Amino acid sequence: MKILLETNKNAGIVALTGLDLGKTIGLMYHMYTNGVIVTVRTEVPKKKPKIQTITDLIPGAQFHEREVADLFGVIFEGHPNPARLVLPDDWPDNLYPLRKDAKIDEALAKNETAPSKAEPTPAQNEGDLVNIIIGPQHPALLEPEKFSLKVDGEIVKQVEPRIGYVHRGIEKAAEQRTYLQDVYLVERICGICNSCHAACFVETVEKILGVEVPLRAQYLRTIILELNRLHSHMLLLGHAGLEIGYETLFQYMWRDREPVMDLTELLTGNRVISSAMTVGGVRRDLQETDVPKIKTRMATLNKKMDFYHKLFENEPSLKMRTQNVGVLSKEDALKLCVVGPVARGSGVAIDVRKDEPYEAYGEIPFNMITRDEGDSWARLIVRLDEVNESINIIDYALDHMPSGPFRIKVPRVVTAGEAVNHVEAPRGELFYYVKSQGTAYPERVKVRTPTFANIPAFIKIAEGGNIADVPPSFVSLDPCFSCTDR
Amino acid sequence: MIKELLSQLFKKPATSKYPFVKAEVPEGFRGKQVYDANLCISCGLCSRDCPAKAIEMVEVDGKRSPLFHLDLCVFCYQCAESCPRNAIKSSEFFELAAINKSDLVLKPEGNAQKGKCEQQ
Ligand code: SF4
Numbered sequence: 001m002k003i004l005l006e007t008n009k010n011a012g013i014v015a016l017t018g019l020d021l022g023k024t025i026g027l028m029y030h031m032y033t034n035g036v037i038v039t040v041r042t043e044v045p046k047k048k049p050k051i052q053t054i055t056d057l058i059p060g061a062q063f064h065e066r067e068v069a070d071l072f073g074v075i076f077e078g079h080p081n082p083a084r085l086v087l088p089d090d091w092p093d094n095l096y097p098l099r100k101d102a103k104i105d106e107a108l109a110k111n112e113t114a115p116s117k118a119e120p121t122p123a124q125n126e127g128d129l130v131n132i133i134i135g136p137q138h139p140a141l142l143e144p145e146k147f148s149l150k151v152d153g154e155i156v157k158q159v160e161p162r163i164g165y166v167h168r169g170i171e172k173a174a175e176q177r178t179y180l181q182d183v184y185l186v187e188r189i190c191g192i193c194n195s196c197h198a199a200c201f202v203e204t205v206e207k208i209l210g211v212e213v214p215l216r217a218q219y220l221r222t223i224i225l226e227l228n229r230l231h232s233h234m235l236l237l238g239h240a241g242l243e244i245g246y247e248t249l250f251q252y253m254w255r256d257r258e259p260v261m262d263l264t265e266l267l268t269g270n271r272v273i274s275s276a277m278t279v280g281g282v283r284r285d286l287q288e289t290d291v292p293k294i295k296t297r298m299a300t301l302n303k304k305m306d307f308y309h310k311l312f313e314n315e316p317s318l319k320m321r322t323q324n325v326g327v328l329s330k331e332d333a334l335k336l337c338v339v340g341p342v343a344r345g346s347g348v349a350i351d352v353r354k355d356e357p358y359e360a361y362g363e364i365p366f367n368m369i370t371r372d373e374g375d376s377w378a379r380l381i382v383r384l385d386e387v388n389e390s391i392n393i394i395d396y397a398l399d400h401m402p403s404g405p406f407r408i409k410v411p412r413v414v415t416a417g418e419a420v421n422h423v424e425a426p427r428g429e430l431f432y433y434v435k436s437q438g439t440a441y442p443e444r445v446k447v448r449t450p451t452f453a454n455i456p457a458f459i460k461i462a463e464g465g466n467i468a469d470v471p472p473s474f475v476s477l478d479p480c481f482s483c484t485d486r
Numbered sequence: 487m488i489k490e491l492l493s494q495l496f497k498k499p500a501t502s503k504y505p506f507v508k509a510e511v512p513e514g515f516r517g518k519q520v521y522d523a524n525l526c527i528s529c530g531l532c533s534r535d536c537p538a539k540a541i542e543m544v545e546v547d548g549k550r551s552p553l554f555h556l557d558l559c560v561f562c563y564q565c566a567e568s569c570p571r572n573a574i575k576s577s578e579f580f581e582l583a584a585i586n587k588s589d590l591v592l593k594p595e596g597n598a599q600k601g602k603c604e605q606q
């Protein structure tokens with residue numbers, strides 16, 4: 001691991017997968033170097049699951065290690081803050097839900113709880129610092145997560161995030177459903193980037209199966225994924241307006257987002273949860289009559305985006321709240337292994353669509369948008385520019401749509417094997433690991449969502465800023481907590 | 487911004503007048519299921535594949551038929567896809583709000599779908 005990090009300055013951790021192997025617990029460190037994922041494997045005995053932490057090498061691994069500690073009971077020696085991350089503080093000790101022998105039903109029946117391990121936030125303030133707690137009731141977007149701030153006057157000195165308020169145990173649930181049912185399950189990890197989850201999962205399963213989906217299906221998937229990105233980015237840009245007190249922007253942006261939702265409905269049968277992906281292709285073909293409808297709406301949207309571009313470039317109130325606020329330097333972005341528009345806003349050129357093209361992205365010309373400023377404004381502008389790129393991608397895909405089948409038949413039982421896969425979701429790189437034992441049920445499904453990787457960066461962003469800037473700079477990360485917690 | 491504001495001033499509101507004007511959904515919308523008892527061969531595939539476990543197989547007039555719990559259903563339409571006889575079809579009916587959960591049960595009685603929503 002050290003060698004890997006020394007030879008490549010840009011390497012970072014993508015995910016840390018735990019795996020119950022019977023007598024031992026497997027640990028897989030999925031590392032990202034030059035656009036490919038390298039996996040380092042190790043095992044620890046179940047009886048004495050101890051291993052050295054890697055947070056001293058990669059600070060970005062903090063959250064990953066805490067998650068595995070919660071769900072598998074692995075102790076990471078030397079971890080700076082080994083507190084619970086995704087499980088509730090009164091979850092019974094020695095019950096690690098993702099171990100295969102975890103008797104969760106028994107514990108549930110006994111209504112077993114342990115005394116809470118949460119340290120009560122001291123009421124008295126330490127020295128000059130005042131404790132302020134934001135959340136768990138919607139700190140930014142309408143989802144629960146808690147941030148404890150220590151402030152000195154108006155200035156934030158320290159941030160301590162606590163996630164897990166909407167942990168639903170989807171990784172465990174996925175082990176109890178068939179691959180077919182899991183497509184719909186993982187789609188519901190996140191309402192906004194639902195297609196990305198489904199696409200990433202089906203691609204992983206296709207990798208294990210060794211099947212190639214038809215070209216037409218790849219193009220259709222690309223269109224659906226880009227529609228997903230469009231409505232997600234526009235939602236966020238509108239929401240950023242709301243958080244900085246610019247509600248007109250919010251209203252206009254969401255009005256213009258509506259046609260994108262309608263197109264998703266037209267194409268897939270539902271506005272939000274598209275349920276369009278399936279192992280082997282897409283579930284529904286594109287009707288020829290729909291093509292002009294999509295094209296005209298994309299053209300209108302393109303014109304509208306000019307207006308927003310001018311607005312973001314020129315509107316003084318918007319710029320005052322976002323420029324030079326919440327700066328994340330390129331070095332920090334690399335160290336904390338951030339992904340997606342947050343990384344690109346800090347000048348780190350990573351985009352899975354370019355680095356390891358999946359679906360039709362290898363054939364479609366588009367630009368990767370990066371900005372060097374690293375402030376909230378840069379992160380918003382990256383998304384604004386990406387909206388235009390997405391429109392172009394959809395246009396191109398419609399013009400070059402190959403003919404042929406849109407899905408192929410695949411067996412329900414997936415051959416034994418394992419695969420990792422990543423796609424570029426609107427919030428950044430989304431990572432899946434699936435292991436199959438040769439049955440209709442997966443042995444393990446691991447999901448690393450983009451916000452999970454980006455939250456550690458928020459600590460860096462908020463520290464040293466004003467309290468009033470916390471919500472706007474937080475929103476500029478485009479946090480999604482139901483993804484984060486799973 | 488001012489220009490956009492002024493141009494919007496004389497336009498009609500962007501919001502639609504639902505429920506006074508019925509909202510249109512595109513063809514192929516995944517609304518309430520329509521079950522055709524005549525086509526069904528009681529194979530139970532729909533129930534097996536349903537990711538939300540929303541389909542219960544019940545005995546109606548001596549025939550095993552699917553009973554849809556619409557309060558559990560996530561409207562993915564895997565059931566329609568799995569059905570070998572196309573006995574489950576989609577409808578554009580989406581106004582499914584009900585006061586009781588029991589109103590959200592689609593009973594397979596000779597294709598007569600009873601539900602409060604439809605009586606309204
Ligand atoms: S639409 Fe999906 S969730 Fe609803 S009954 Fe059919 S398979 Fe089950």
Ligand code: SF4
Nearest residue numbers: 526527529530532569
């Ligand atoms: S899958 Fe179709 S034929 Fe089989 S039980 Fe269900 S509705 Fe009837």
